[in-house]
Amino acid sequence: MPTFLYLARRVLQAVVVILIVTVVVFCLLHALPGGPARGILGPQATAQQIAEFNRQQGLDEPLPVQYLYYLRTLLHGDLGTSYTLNEPVAQLIEQRLPKTLVLTVLSAVVALLIAIPLGMWQAVRRNKPVDYVVTTLSFVAYSTPVYFLGLILVLVFSQLLPWLPAQAPQGDTLAQVFADPAGLVLPVVAGAASMIAVFSRYMRAATLENLSEDYVRTARAGGSRRNALLWRHVFRNSLTPVVAMLGYYVPVLFGGALVVEQLFNYPGMGLLFWSSAQSSDYPVLLGCVLVISIATVVGTLIADVVQRIIDPRVKAGRA
Template sequence: METTLYLARRLLQALAVILIVTVVVFCLLHALPGGPARGILGPQATAQQIAAFNHEQGLDRPLPVQYVYYLRTLLHGDLGTSYTLNDAVSRLIEQRLPKTLVLTVLSALAGLAPAIPLGMWQAVRRNKPADHVVTALGFVAYSTPVYFLGLLLILVFTQTLRWFPSQAPQGDTLSQVFADPVALVLPVLTGAASMVAVFSRYMRAATLENLAEDYVRTARAGGSRPAAILWKHVFRNSLTPVIAMLGYYVPVLFGGALVVEQLFNYPGMGLLFWSAAQSSDYPVLLGCVLVISVATVIGTLLADVVQRIVDPRVKAERT
């Protein structure tokens, strides 16, 4: 019962945040230079065209009425129309979002797979030379800009060694993307590098905290082997803060995808956002912002739910 109430409250909070996001995006739409009509029709639109557009779209009505209409269009999946691509924003995002999700999920998995055992390994060897070396390398990886790292990988693995292509898989469907898995290697590695640095540090800190707990000392006094203590007890408890941080890392993943997709010409939502920014295609920009914001809220909610499942000791008050 307590878990059900916790999940219900978190769901209501997530819905409230999403509503606030729609308010922010609505305000951004009306803050465009010359208003939404000028931003959508372009600088060459005449006053008569702008007036006709405002009347057709209901932009000459009071703002509260416009916001209700805006919410209604969102609920119907209408994010506006791209005036440079002459297509519905929702259709463009629907085509590009799955490919961005594939890239971000693969990058997250490629980053977490070494980060978790690496963090535990560092905790066991705390303050030893190996720990200091890995920490220094982690700081270098974390502080290296994604764009520079991607260029470095391209230079080494496509120009010098010639192991991988410099361009990510092309195509409008996921099957076309997966048809060339070798071309996914460099984009995934570029997105995963910072995750290894960040989450190995989180895992190291969480492992050190759990190694100092009473249950570890009790298990040691009972004769349990260090490896059994580490993997049967400390591992699961140390995952809780890492899972929580993963939900908050969603916007970072999408932000990194924007750079990676532009760098490797990967046809995902990040490249769509970049192209829209180059052409001042405001409907596409705001549609992408809305989708990424909602994805962040959902990611945080899922992280809280998984955290609750992994560690039932997490109380409902911790949100």
Template sequence: MSTLMYLARRVLQAVLVILIVTVVVFCLLHALPGGPARGILGAQATAQQIAQFNHEQGLDKPLPAQYLYYLRTLASGDLGTSYTLNEPVSTLIVQRLPKTLVLTVLSAIVGLLLAIPLGMWQAVRRNKPFDYAITTLSFVAYATPVYFLGLLLVLLFSQVLPWFPAQAPQGDTLGQVLSDPAGLVLPVIAGAASMVAVFSRYMRAATLENLSEDYVRTARAGGTRRRAILWRHVFRNSLTPVTAMLGYYVPVLFGGALVVEQLFNYPGMGLLFWSAAQSSDYPVLLGCVLVISVATVVGTLLADILQRVIDPRVAGGRS
């Protein structure tokens, strides 16, 4: 299968998944106790007010017609209006999403920069004290809740050793957040810890698998230095499964951001979601769910494309 055909098929699959996501979000909206009208107008709304609201919003029409209208509003960027903040949900998300992306991308970069060499080093030193030590630390980091880890980081590096502030950077704009890099250190570490634990294990397993391949034995027999074999051949081939997992790890990153942002009072989309959950602000909750779902689909698509670039055999194997 050609690269173009492979990409076209993956894009079509991504569009189909996004449509399914819109169906799920639409159903969640109508599954609210008392319907969307009751959730928006509150428990004190009268039957007449609910009926009037349903008529104005087109909620008294057949469900297929409502879904088509919902798709049209989504296509225009209308995610509804927050009835606690009285602002369009799309505006709130546009303000908060870049900050969350900065946090998650930085966490992912730090996590991968640590996990990939650690995993390779573990594979090279398999069953040695270093391998056992990193494996133990990985299991501990993976099993430690993000919230608890964040509290430990605050106590250690903000209270005992006052190196970094306990609160993340504040501000309405992305520039204000980036102007305080010290405030990003603890949130990024908290977000990257589990990623280091998971991806170092994947990298270790992938490296061990490639070290046992015939091409490695052939290269060794030909006199190629061990370092050259590792970085010219094993490294690239070992990245393929790690890259594939990166796309599927996007929802985990966003889920961790929700906890990290609440703990460090970071003004991103996770904190917005948390506040909306506390006030039962359904339009904001559903808007965040939709955006995170789309981000997951896009992240998976990009991971598949990157995997195809790293290993052209991927498309042929899936055809």
């Protein structure tokens, strides 16, 4: 399939999925206790205020018409107003989302920089003692809850060995976050641990599969050195499943960020979601759900595009 048609099809699919997400969030909004007006205006709103809000927002119209109004407000960046913080939800997310992206991107980069060579190293040493040791450690890291790992990191590196702060960087801007790089270490490690375990296993399996391919045997028979063969050929072909999984791992990253941010008091969107859940601030909760869902769809789209670039089989339309 030509590249343009492939990209057009994937973008169209992403748009359809995003529309489905907006329908789900719209339904959740109408399932709020007391309806969307009560959820947006807060529990102290009077019946007269609710009626006036319904009239202004078109909530007294049929549901299909209300959904069109809802889409229009979304396109204008209006996600409602937090009735506990008394600020627009879009503004709150705009302040917090960049800090969450910094945390998740740093965690993903650290995880991939460790997991990819680690997985290839395990594949080359398959069924040797070091392979079994690393595999065991990977299973332990994958099965350890993020909050428990975070507590262990704080206990060891902030209490027993006071090398790193237990609290993440504070502040409203990214400049304030980057001003305290030591405070990012423990949250990033906590967020990256399970990713290292997962992606090293995928990389190991993909490398083993490619090492058994005919082109590897042919290259070996032609006198190619092992390191050159690994990094020039096997490495690129083995990245395909890792890249594909990375797009689907976006919601896991945001889910982990919720726990990590609450544990280390990191002022990102995860902490905002946690605080809003504690106070039943429904507009903020639904706004966060919508943003995370769209980020997941976009992440999957980017992963598919990158996979098509690095995998010749996808280019040829056979995968």
